[in-house]
Amino acid sequence: MNNERSRKVLIVSASIGTGHMQAARAIEEYWKEKEPQASITHVDFLDTETMSVEHLIKGTYIKMIDVFPMLYDMIYRVSKGEKRGTIMQTALSYLLKSRMLKLVQQEEPDVMVFTHPFPCGAASILKRQGHIDVPLVAIMTDFSSHQFWLYPQIDTYYVATESMVDEMVAAGIDKSRIHVSGIPVRRSFFRDAIEEYSLEKPVKVLVMGGGLGLGSLETALKHLDEVNGIDEITVVAGQNTSLYESLVTLSESMRTKTIVYGYTTNISELMKSSSLLVTKPGALTCMEAVTIGLPMVFFNAIPGQEEANAELLEQRGCARWARDIHNLEDVVTALLINSPRLQQMSERAREWHVDGAANIVNSLIAILDAETPVELVKAEQSIS
Secondary structure (H helix, E strand, O other), X not given: OXXXXXXXXXXXXXXXXXXXXXXXHHHHHHHHHHOOOOEEXXXXXXXXXXXXXXXHHHHHHHHHHHHOHHHHHHHHHHHHOHHHXXXXXXXXXXXXXXHHHHHHHHHOOOEEEEOOHHHHHHHHHHHHOOXXXXXXXXXXXXXXXXXXXXXXXXXXXXXXXXXXXXXXXXOOOOHHHEEEOOOOOOHHHHHOOOOOOOOOOOOEEEEEOOOOOOOOXXXXXXXXOOOOOOOEEEEEOOOOHHHHHHHHHHHXXXXXXXXXXXXXXXXXXHHHOXXXXXXXXXXXXXXXXXXXXXXXXXXXXXXXXXXHHHHHXXXXXXXXXXXXXXXXXXXXXXXXXXXHHHHHHHHHHHHHOEOHHHHHHHHHHHHHOOOOOOOOOEHHHHOO
């Protein structure tokens, strides 16, 4: 890299759920620490208040996974296959490519980093057609791959697990372009990590439904209110203001002390002060809790990616999955009367977590500078 000017990095996310946005912010945050002279721009590709194609796609997607999860399930499973998935991803990419071309022409980046497949696809189409010639980097923010992410024009992929490498190679992606980095989380989660877990009074349960406040949070709260071992519940409604108001009203009639937050930026502090996280299994939320060392119980997993996330975290010993929300009370009760099990879940989480942001940024800087790529490191080795 020519050091006579600062490196221009364009990070592109999409505000469909906050996981993609938080992953992008984690990359932005670490890159600014690592290379203060670099010019880092983070863009929410679907941030628009106008009635545009982008606005329609975002609104339809969010409504589908919240109100019509079985329709989302069908689309997910149909598009998982290569042929049908390619048709759907190409259609979405063509709808968004004009907006992407304007963004590239405006920013003139040295590298583009994507944390969501929709803008990633649009840039890939432009590159295939010869309209842009910029290194494209995809950061996959789930624990399994999907056809929507797979394009020959992507120069470098960063994925969460080794098993994803095999999935992507089977789908035709060159193994040399795939790096196992872990999912990037923000620095605050490393700073607030639990040194040694113990179940102490008061027992506090943190309940989350994703940054958009999706999921059956009201139903979950009613079941948790029946658990005798909980002293305090904190619930985060995210950006869903109507849900926030409903939860505040519900909390007033609950026998368990319940604190309701809307959108908040202090999730790491809330996790650190909690005994258990009850949440939808969004991959970013899961990795934030893994980094903290907080045991998890999952409910209301969205068919497809979130079900895969829940299964993996349960297999790794970091979480339990209440596959039926009506069993949530029993699953939580069983854990709260088994302190050694909770401690083991915390230990399993802390053994696993990696510093995805550091791995990705350090690797990309080495690649862009045409140096030998650095070895990816465990989180505890890279955090001072």
